[in-house]
Amino acid sequence: MDPVCLVIGAGAGIGGTVASRFAAEGYHACLCRRSNENGLKELVQGIQEHGGKATGFILNAIEENAIENQIEHIESEIGPIEVVVYNLGAQIGNVPLGETSYKAFEIGWRLGTLGLFRLASTVCPLMEKRGKGTILVTSATAAVRGNAGQHSHAAAMGGRRLLCQTLNAELSSKGIHIAHILVDGAVDAPDTLGRMLGPEKFQKLREEQGMSHDGLILPSRVADTYLHLAQQHRSTWTHELDLRAYTDTPWWNSRTFLDSD
Numbered sequence: 661m662d663p664v665c666l667v668i669g670a671g672a673g674i675g676g677t678v679a680s681r682f683a684a685e686g687y688h689a690c691l692c693r694r695s696n697e698n699g700l701k702e703l704v705q706g707i708q709e710h711g712g713k714a715t716g717f718i719l720n721a722i723e724e725n726a727i728e729n730q731i732e733h734i735e736s737e738i739g740p741i742e743v744v745v746y747n748l749g750a751q752i753g754n755v756p757l758g759e760t761s762y763k764a765f766e767i768g769w770r771l772g773t774l775g776l777f778r779l780a781s782t783v784c785p786l787m788e789k790r791g792k793g794t795i796l797v798t799s800a801t802a803a804v805r806g807n808a809g810q811h812s813h814a815a816a817m818g819g820r821r822l823l824c825q826t827l828n829a830e831l832s833s834k835g836i837h838i839a840h841i842l843v844d845g846a847v848d849a850p851d852t853l854g855r856m857l858g859p860e861k862f863q864k865l866r867e868e869q870g871m872s873h874d875g876l877i878l879p880s881r882v883a884d885t886y887l888h889l890a891q892q893h894r895s896t897w898t899h900e901l902d903l904r905a906y907t908d909t910p911w912w913n914s915r916t917f918l919d920s921d
Contacts, residue, residue, distance in 0.1 A: 748772070874906065
């Protein structure tokens with residue numbers, strides 16, 4: 661059986677593009693997303709048309725045992741999971757404290773942190789038995805800096821980052837590589853940035869800053885980085901890195917961060 665790259669959060673941006681990149685390298689890509697079955701089928705068909713192997717699943721990661729059952733199914737029916745990309749977002753937008761409901765805050769935590777914990781609890785014992793495995797975790801600037809209105813997102817991403825550190829502390833010596841990838845900037849992705857801005861504003865931003873300007877993070881280049889991380893020799897493992905367009909100011913030099921001191 662072919663090795664499996666499981667992508668949880670396989671939209672048309674980073675997740676789907678990473679799945680395609682790994683499929684091109686000989687992995688069977690298993691793409692999971694919460695909704696939009698037609699979009700999922702298009703991603704899978706696109707991979708297959710280019711000679712890759714792929715299977716799509718609709719997965720609501722918040723549901724009890726959904727992640728656990730999905731991993732069990734893939735391991736028994738498709739192949740051993742060698743790489744997992746945890747790409748679920750937990751962004752609910754800028755919401756003041758008084759307007760952030762307990763439910764909204766909890767959903768951010770369930771997607772951002774608890775889901776990753778459930779994933780690790782299920783797949784890491786399997787990887788440990790095989791003596792190898794990689795978990796690549798997409799994160800955000802909120803993991804290292806909390807801004808006004810980002811209560812749910814910052815708590816979820818901050819927890820995600822520290823969970824990656826604790827997983828590495830326990831599991832790296834057992835052959836399991838966990839990498840926390842901090843995406844510090846806007847991604848040229850229709851499923852995320854495009855949905856937030858709307859089609860017209862998104863296209864205008866792409867024309868002004870993206871495309872040939874390289875001012876938006878390109879999912880295809882992110883996919884190159886993820887593949888590199890998965891193929892790193894264990895003598896030079898990267899446990900955390902950040903990605904941004906060359907025109908963006910790093911989070912630690914941004915005006916918001918400086919003003920907070």
